[in-house]
Amino acid sequence: GDSVTQMEGPVTLSEEAFLTINCTYTATGYPSLFWYVQYPGEGLQLLLKATKADDKGSNKGFEATYRKETTSFHLEKGSVQVSDSAVYFCALKMDSSYKLIFGSGTRLLVRP
Amino acid sequence: GAGVSQSPSNKVTEKGKDVELRCDPISGHTALYWYRQSLGQGLEFLIYFQGNSAPDKSGLPSDRFSAERTGGSVSTLTIQRTQQEDSAVYLCASSLDISGGSNEQFFGPGTRLTVL
Numbered sequence: 533g534d535s536v537t538q539m540e541g542p543v544t545l546s547e548e549a550f551l552t553i554n555c556t557y558t559a560t561g562y563p564s565l566f567w568y569v570q571y572p573g574e575g576l577q578l579l580l581k582a583t584k585a586d587d588k589g590s591n592k593g594f595e596a597t598y599r600k601e602t603t604s605f606h607l608e609k610g611s612v613q614v615s616d617s618a619v620y621f622c623a624l625k626m627d628s629s630y631k632l633i634f635g636s637g638t639r640l641l642v643r644p
Numbered sequence: 645g646a647g648v649s650q651s652p653s654n655k656v657t658e659k660g661k662d663v664e665l666r667c668d669p670i671s672g673h674t675a676l677y678w679y680r681q682s683l684g685q686g687l688e689f690l691i692y693f694q695g696n697s698a699p700d701k702s703g704l705p706s707d708r709f710s711a712e713r714t715g716g717s718v719s720t721l722t723i724q725r726t727q728q729e730d731s732a733v734y735l736c737a738s739s740l741d742i743s744g745g746s747n748e749q750f751f752g753p754g755t756r757l758t759v760l
Binding site for chain 1: 648675677679686687688689692694700703735737742748749750751752753754
């Protein structure tokens with residue numbers, strides 16, 4: 533079945549470091565891809581999305597590019613801040629479906 | 645406007661008791677979803693509603709779980725005879741509709757259920 537695989541966490545970085553969180557997917561077809569973020573004590577929020585191959589989603593300095601050839605949607609940020617500390621979830625959704633399929637989540641801890 | 649709200653935010657119950665979890669979607673959203681976030685299983689889909697109808701209940705983990713939605717708005721997830729493995733954060737989300745590949749789902753803050 534369709535699935536999402538994320539890199540294991542936690543990821544610990546110093547402030548202003550470069551961030552990459554890897555995400556790959558398996559799907560029968562061409563899904564829409566999402567990154568959700570869960571800040572401590574809060575609900576899931578959509579961070580960015582891409583709906584077709586080669587699309588780049590971006591928000592709050594984060595970017596991810598939909599790569600059909602490598603079935604990937606890696607999350608990147610050039611300079612992380614302490615306030616970026618959260619759990620990040622990669623997810624997919626097929627056009628024909630109604631549910632989001634999530635990866636296991638990656639916890640990011642940014643130290644001052 | 646108001647987002648998705650869920651109540652209670654925390655629920656502690658004893659094994660064998662029934663619990664009801666409530667979700668108020670964003671006004672005007674016809675689609676509503678329940679997910680469960682647990683340590684062992686990650687984030688898993690449970691059930692969705694289009695209006696008051698739940699076309700696919702196959703994600704519910706057992707027949708102790710049921711859900712309903714009334715008036716195309718509020719939804720209740722009921723767990724009967726709770727077990728310790730039911731302990732998790734139950735998340736509700738809503739969207740304008742289910743159609744379209746990028747129809748954004750807006751999530752509530754969740755209900756943390758602890759079964760002792």
